[in-house]
Amino acid sequence: MTGARILCLLLVAALCATTIEAAENWTYGSSEHFEVYTTGDAAKARDALNYFERIHAFFSEELKIAPKTQTPMRLIVFSSDREFAPYRPNERAAAYYQPGPDRDYIVIGSLDAESYPIVVHEYWHLVVRHLGVAELPPWMSEGWAEYYSTIEPRGDSIAVGRASLGRLQELSRSGTLMPLDRLLAVRRESPEYNDERQMSQLYAQSWALVHMLLAGKDYVQQAPTFLRLMLAGTDSATAIVSAYGRPLERVAADLEDYVRSDRFQFRVFDYQFPKAAKDLKTRPATSFEARLATANLRAATISGEDDARAAFAQLEREDEAHLELQESIATFEYGRGHWEAAEPHYARAVALGSSNWRIFRDYADGVSDATRRLELLETSLKLNPNDLDVRLRFADGLVRADRHQQASSVLASVKEVDRSRAFFFFQLSAVAHASSGRMESARSAAARAVTFAESSEEKSFASSLVARLTASRSAPPTTERSQESRGGAHWQQ
Numbered sequence: 001m002t003g004a005r006i007l008c009l010l011l012v013a014a015l016c017a018t019t020i021e022a023a024e025n026w027t028y029g030s031s032e033h034f035e036v037y038t039t040g041d042a043a044k045a046r047d048a049l050n051y052f053e054r055i056h057a058f059f060s061e062e063l064k065i066a067p068k069t070q071t072p073m074r075l076i077v078f079s080s081d082r083e084f085a086p087y088r089p090n091e092r093a094a095a096y097y098q099p100g101p102d103r104d105y106i107v108i109g110s111l112d113a114e115s116y117p118i119v120v121h122e123y124w125h126l127v128v129r130h131l132g133v134a135e136l137p138p139w140m141s142e143g144w145a146e147y148y149s150t151i152e153p154r155g156d157s158i159a160v161g162r163a164s165l166g167r168l169q170e171l172s173r174s175g176t177l178m179p180l181d182r183l184l185a186v187r188r189e190s191p192e193y194n195d196e197r198q199m200s201q202l203y204a205q206s207w208a209l210v211h212m213l214l215a216g217k218d219y220v221q222q223a224p225t226f227l228r229l230m231l232a233g234t235d236s237a238t239a240i241v242s243a244y245g246r247p248l249e250r251v252a253a254d255l256e257d258y259v260r261s262d263r264f265q266f267r268v269f270d271y272q273f274p275k276a277a278k279d280l281k282t283r284p285a286t287s288f289e290a291r292l293a294t295a296n297l298r299a300a301t302i303s304g305e306d307d308a309r310a311a312f313a314q315l316e317r318e319d320e321a322h323l324e325l326q327e328s329i330a331t332f333e334y335g336r337g338h339w340e341a342a343e344p345h346y347a348r349a350v351a352l353g354s355s356n357w358r359i360f361r362d363y364a365d366g367v368s369d370a371t372r373r374l375e376l377l378e379t380s381l382k383l384n385p386n387d388l389d390v391r392l393r394f395a396d397g398l399v400r401a402d403r404h405q406q407a408s409s410v411l412a413s414v415k416e417v418d419r420s421r422a423f424f425f426f427q428l429s430a431v432a433h434a435s436s437g438r439m440e441s442a443r444s445a446a447a448r449a450v451t452f453a454e455s456s457e458e459k460s461f462a463s464s465l466v467a468r469l470t471a472s473r474s475a476p477p478t479t480e481r482s483q484e485s486r487g488g489a490h491w492q493q
Contacts, residue, residue, distance in 0.1 A: 024083060026290035029282035030072065037293045038077035042282040048077050048111050050276040055123055058151065058158060062271045067130035070357065070384060071103045076297060077111050084109035087297060092196065097122040099129060100300035101335045102327070102358050107297065121149040132418075134233030138186050138193050142203050143210030150266075153273055161215050161266035170204035171259050178205055180252040184236040205255075212258045215265045219244055219254075291315060292325055299332040308332060323352040327359055339366045357383035361390050373397060381410075388414065388421060395428055404435035422452040423462070430465055434472075443469045 029036045029045035033056050036048045052075060060066030067073070078084040087107055089096055095118045098105040106122050108115065124145040128136065136144070146167065152159040171177070178192070183205055192198040214223045226243035234242070240251055285293075295311035298304030312329045319325065330345035346363040354360070360380035367373045377394040384390065391410060398407035411432060417425045426449035434442035446466045453459040 024079075024290075026285035026287075027282055028285040028289065029280055031277065031280055033072060034075055035072040036075040036077060037285055037290060038075075039079045039083050040077060044077065044079070044111070045282045046276075046278075046280045048075050048108075049280050051111070051116070051119070052106075052123070053277070054273040055120060055151070057274050058269075058271060059127055062158070062269050065127060065131065067104070067127050069104065069130065073104045073106065073126065074293070076105060076107045076293065078107075078109055081109060087294070089301075090196070094118045095122050097125040098297065098300050099126075100296065101331050102356065103296075104129075105297055105300060117149040117151075120151055121145040124148045131231065133231040136230060137184065137236055138188060138190075138202070139183050139206040139209065140230055140236065143206030143208075146203065146207035147210050147214060154268070156270070156272045158269045158271045158273070159266055160269065161211060161264070163211075163264040163266075164207055167204040167207045168259065170200050171208060174201045174204070177252075177256060177259070178202070180209075180248055180255065181237070183209065184240075208259050209255055211264065212255055213240070213244075215267065216254070216258060217265060220265070288315065288318060288322075292322075292328065296328050296332075299328065299335075305336060320348075321352060323349060323354060326352060327354055327356055330359065331362070334362050334366070342366070355383060357381075357387065357390070361387075361393075364393070370397065370401060374401065385413075388417065392421065392424060392428065395432065396424075399428060399432055399435070402435075404432045407432040408436050408438070419452065423449055423454065423458055426452060427462060427465060430469065434469060439469065439472065 024039040027036075027038050027040060027042055027045045029038075029042070029049050031049040031053050034049055034052050036045050038045050038048060052073075056066055076087075078087075084107075088109070094110075094115055095106065095108040098107060104126050106119070106126065108119060111119065122145075125141065128141065128144070146164065147161055150160060150162045150164060152162060178201060182192075183202070186192045186202060192202045213219050213226055222243045222245075226239055229239035229243055230236070237248055241247060244251070246254075291311060292315055295308050295315065298311065299308035309332075312325070312332065315322070315325050316329070326345050326349040330342045330349055333339075333342035333345065343363075343366060346359060346366075349356075349359050350363065357380045360376045360383065364373045364376035364380065367376060374394070374397045377390060377397060380390045381387070381394050391414065395407045395410045398404070398410065407428070411425070411429050414425065426445045430442045430445035430449060433439070433445060443466070446462065446469050449462040450459070450466060453462045
């Protein structure tokens with residue numbers, strides 16, 4: 001090798017080393033409900049955790065709505081636009097919420113008083129996603145988030161719903177409102193939701209409409225009814241007309257008057273934010289940890305697949321036996337539909353001692369061996385006994401394995417089942433009970449399955465099941481009544 005060639009390689013190595021040394025230092029911190037990775041110092045990590053814990057406390061204690069998650073919500077807080085730029089979804093975004101397959105992210109360009117309303121807006125999206133309700137249309141989702149983004153501490157109280165001067169100015173600049181029927185029809189693929197100029201008006205008018213429906217003096221009394229209808233999946237027009245008893249034309253006219261008004265009602269809660277915790281634990285985060293956190297953030301986005309895969313590959317070369325890394329790669333590849341790529345990482349994660357219930361649940365989905373699948377589902381259920389989907393999958397596997405008594409026992413603890421899973425639950429219960437000799441319980445469950453059957457296939461199966469059980473008049477065992485009283489399920493229409 002020539003001297004010039006050696007010198008060139010040394011220069012390249014020196015440049016690479018300089019780049020690595022110049023990388024941001026990261027800090028990690030955690031609290032009861034959140035964990036944070038930040039390019040700031042320990043004080044910034046504690047500020048972020050305290051701010052989010054206070055918002056969480058307000059939603060949980062005063063509004064009685066707070067996300068219930070198995071893993072802490074992850075905050076990624078940058079300190080400059082330069083750091084935030086590679087992860088920013090668009091030029092206007094100062095923060096955003098990113099749901100992931102195993103945890104939720106809120107990513108923030110810089111956390112300060114100016115960004116607080118934006119941060120609360122994104123946190124509200126997280127809260128609504130975990131309510132377990134129907135997906136809200138964009139106008140309601142964004143307008144509702146804007147409404148709660150105005151949270152304002154006022155000594156021993158909290159104000160919510162103060163008028164947004166920025167949104168009012170945007171509506172003033174646009175001159176005319178978007179037709180109400182068009183606003184209600186906007187979807188995430190619509191131009192209004194994706195074009196930067198139109199998006200500003202969409203957000204502003206969505207805020208105004210939600211503000212009027214929730215706080216307007218002629219609307220506030222019916223707001224709870226309206227919210228119940230929207231959260232139940234009722235279409236926007238029907239929910240508004242049914243709740244407020246006004247045709248859309250009248251609502252549109254009221255909205256025109258509302259945005260020109262100089263008076264906006266807001267709510268004041270007798271609530272004081274908890275004091276900031278001073279004992280929150282923080283520590284320097286290693287380069288490996290920080291790169292894994294940002295790789296997972298990339299993996300949660302539609303466009304970040306190639307970047308995430310390259311980052312995971314580099315991290316695996318550095319530490320193949322890292323448990324969270326193996327869980328992350330398995331979850332990422334499985335979520336992208338690449339089971340063959342995911343399977344060895346699930347196996348490694350389990351071998352390394354994973355205690356993540358989702359790992360066992362998703363691993364079971366791709367396993368062909370029925371016995372192994374049941375083992376994985378049983379472990380998943382032990383780690384998270386409250387997950388109904390895992391319980392139903394496990395019970396279904398037990399029925400298929402002719403372990404009907406155990407299936408009945410697994411189903412017996414279910415006290416409530418939503419409509420979307422009611423048919424599966426009741427037909428599964430009917431089969432398990434019948435195969436265990438509890439015929440009255442089987443007939444009762446089969447009758448319920450008929451009630452919740454929707455497709456022609458479901459209706460045919462349920463009717464056939466009822467007919468077979470009706471034809472079989474075997475006397476129930478003497479223990480049948482006591483077992484049914486212990487395991488009786490309640491259902492929601």
